[in-house]
Amino acid sequence: MSFLDWATGLHGYLFVGTILATLGIIAVVYRRNSIGVLLGIELLLNAASINFISFSKFRTAAIDGQIFALFIIIIAAAEAAVALAIILRLYRLRETIDAGEANLMRN
Amino acid sequence: MNGEIVQNLKLLSPELVLVFFLVVLFTVDSIWEQTRKNFVPLALVFAACLLGTIATCWVSKLAPTVFFSGLVANDSFSAFFRYVFLFSCAAGTYLAFGSKELEKQNRMEFSLLIVCVTFGMCLMAISTHLLMLYIGIETVSILSFVMAGFKSEDLRASEASFKYFIFGAFASALMLYGFSLIYGLTGSLQYGEIAQYVQANLGNMPYLLPLSLILVYSGLAYKISAFPMHFWTPDVYEGSPTPVASFFSVGPKAAGFAAILRFFLDILSYDAASGSWKAIGGEQLVSVVAIISAITMTVGNLSAIGQNSVKRMLAYSSIAHVGYMLMGILTLDTFGLGAILFYIIAYCAMNFGAFWVVSIVADLKGSDRLDAFRGLGWSMPVLGVTMVIFLASLAGIPMFSGFIGKMLIFGAIVKTPGLLWLAVLGVLNSVVSLYYYAKILRELWLEGREPGNPSELSIYHGVALVGLAIPTVVLGLWFAPVIHFVERSIATIL
Numbered sequence: 300m301s302f303l304d305w306a307t308g309l310h311g312y313l314f315v316g317t318i319l320a321t322l323g324i325i326a327v328v329y330r331r332n333s334i335g336v337l338l339g340i341e342l343l344l345n346a347a348s349i350n351f352i353s354f355s356k357f358r359t360a361a362i363d364g365q366i367f368a369l370f371i372i373i374i375a376a377a378e379a380a381v382a383l384a385i386i387l388r389l390y391r392l393r394e395t396i397d398a399g400e401a402n403l404m405r406n
Numbered sequence: 407m408n409g410e411i412v413q414n415l416k417l418l419s420p421e422l423v424l425v426f427f428l429v430v431l432f433t434v435d436s437i438w439e440q441t442r443k444n445f446v447p448l449a450l451v452f453a454a455c456l457l458g459t460i461a462t463c464w465v466s467k468l469a470p471t472v473f474f475s476g477l478v479a480n481d482s483f484s485a486f487f488r489y490v491f492l493f494s495c496a497a498g499t500y501l502a503f504g505s506k507e508l509e510k511q512n513r514m515e516f517s518l519l520i521v522c523v524t525f526g527m528c529l530m531a532i533s534t535h536l537l538m539l540y541i542g543i544e545t546v547s548i549l550s551f552v553m554a555g556f557k558s559e560d561l562r563a564s565e566a567s568f569k570y571f572i573f574g575a576f577a578s579a580l581m582l583y584g585f586s587l588i589y590g591l592t593g594s595l596q597y598g599e600i601a602q603y604v605q606a607n608l609g610n611m612p613y614l615l616p617l618s619l620i621l622v623y624s625g626l627a628y629k630i631s632a633f634p635m636h637f638w639t640p641d642v643y644e645g646s647p648t649p650v651a652s653f654f655s656v657g658p659k660a661a662g663f664a665a666i667l668r669f670f671l672d673i674l675s676y677d678a679a680s681g682s683w684k685a686i687g688g689e690q691l692v693s694v695v696a697i698i699s700a701i702t703m704t705v706g707n708l709s710a711i712g713q714n715s716v717k718r719m720l721a722y723s724s725i726a727h728v729g730y731m732l733m734g735i736l737t738l739d740t741f742g743l744g745a746i747l748f749y750i751i752a753y754c755a756m757n758f759g760a761f762w763v764v765s766i767v768a769d770l771k772g773s774d775r776l777d778a779f780r781g782l783g784w785s786m787p788v789l790g791v792t793m794v795i796f797l798a799s800l801a802g803i804p805m806f807s808g809f810i811g812k813m814l815i816f817g818a819i820v821k822t823p824g825l826l827w828l829a830v831l832g833v834l835n836s837v838v839s840l841y842y843y844a845k846i847l848r849e850l851w852l853e854g855r856e857p858g859n860p861s862e863l864s865i866y867h868g869v870a871l872v873g874l875a876i877p878t879v880v881l882g883l884w885f886a887p888v889i890h891f892v893e894r895s896i897a898t899i900l
């Protein structure tokens with residue numbers, strides 16, 4: 300199997316999906332900036348989308364995985380809208396969007 | 407085909423009632439501006455919950471089916487959770503309308519949000535399909551972020567909604583990744599088909615199935631705030647308005663349990679007759695769940711001890727109660743799983759009640775610290791006595807519903823071989839919890855009266871407190887029919 304076959308087959312897509320998911324988790328865990336965290340979450344969602352679409356094409360030959368991906372896109376948009384509103388308000392009240400500084404409530 | 411759709415829509419009528427009232431609320435809001443400040447939204451939410459309950463009653467009489475090509479199920483398990491959600495929706499709205507923490511001009515928005523969250527919770531409880539489950543969870547999550555930050559100029563509320571969002575979005579993204587792996591592994595999104603595939607190919611997927619189940623669990627554990635996704639709970643409950651926190655501690659948590667029970671029981675349990683879990687990758691699931699449950703309740707109770715803010719204390723105690731409820735899953739029979747449902751009913755009344763008292767005190771004194779409760783038992787006897795009932799029930803003292811719930815769960819665990827240690831740990835945890843609940847009671851009754859003008863309890867709140875205290879007491883004494891009811895509810899999904 301040549302590299303091209305590998306890259307355009309199921310494994311290639313899964314490979315990209317896994318890398319995206321890993322990068323997303325790293326971003327969520329290590330980024331201090333709220334927007335960076337949000338981007339990490341979006342990467343994770345897109346990794347899941349890629350998985351769904353590639354499984355739908357190569358594994359099941361059914362349409363339900365692709366439909367799931369469409370729903371993910373819609374819900375990610377809704378989530379981002381609410382998230383940006385929350386971050387914006389946090390910025391207005393405190394003039395920083397550093398996630399580490401959200402520490403008013405501690406024991 | 408059309409006839410079939412109409413037939414299926416009938417089974418969805420409780421959800422349709424909620425959607426209908428959502429539209430009504432929108433319409434009323436846009437044509438009659440005064441309703442933002444008066445009690446019309448409350449009346450509409452009550453009407454929605456009442457009609458929803460009637461509709462649930464009606465559909466629960468019909469034969470259990472999985473419909474809309476396997477997306478959702480209508481059985482008495484769905485019906486049970488619909489009752490719980492509609493009750494918590496009505497109670498949450500009632501509390502919010504009497505609280506000073508929600509500004510009057512925001513009442514309509516609050517009603518819209520809470521009805522929509524209730525709709526999402528119903529979807530979580532009835533779904534038998536990963537897509538439906540995901541949509542339900544996200545409906546609840548996204549709107550909950552907004553509700554947590556309802557006090558728009560308050561920094562704590564903004565922080566609460568921010569933390570809720572970070573944890574929630576991350577947890578559900580992980581869960582989604584788990585869904586995609588399950589889809590790839592089994593080639594289906596429908597619980598029944600996934601279960602068939604897992605049954606047929608047991609042992610062929612040593613790493614991927616456990617990994618995807620861990621990812622799915624992390625998303626659902628966030629919803630019920632079980633270990634290891636419980637860190638958001640105290641901060642979010644403390645920062646968000648008290649009525650919202652009380653709703654979060656009951657509604658979405660019950661929804662999370664509904665989703666967990668349906669998902670894991672459908673996919674991972676053998677038939678109820680053999681009463682055991684499928685082994686995945688050579689690992690028995692029981693020990694994992696037992697450890698999660700043990701850590702959850704211990705962490706919750708030990709962290710609650712040192713708290714000065716009562717709201718935060720109740721947040722930790724709600725984590726501990728999730729630990730107790732998780733125990734019931736281990737038994738895998740109608741007795742243990744029914745005990746979870748019984749506990750949810752009892753928890754619904756007593757936890758709402760405890761948060762309600764905190765909300766009243768916070769409105770009165772502007773603080774939810776322990777010393778704000780000083781001597782309030784003497785100036786507001788109804789509040790004092792009902793709080794004794796709620797806290798005694800939460801601590802699991804006999805005669806109250808919480809005791810029966812704990813007794814059923816511990817009883818089921820003792821009968822399960824090899825899990826005696828968990829039951830002992832549970833009892834020890836109850837003792838620990840008694841200590842911090844007693845601290846609140848001491849402030850209420852034993853620390854003398856606070857000098858100053860005596861405060862009075864309004865009838866609006868008094869009715870609610872008594873209304874929540876009655877089931878807490880009655881369920882502690884007269885529980886047999888309810889146990890029968892929950893066991894019949896759980897039997898449909900086993």
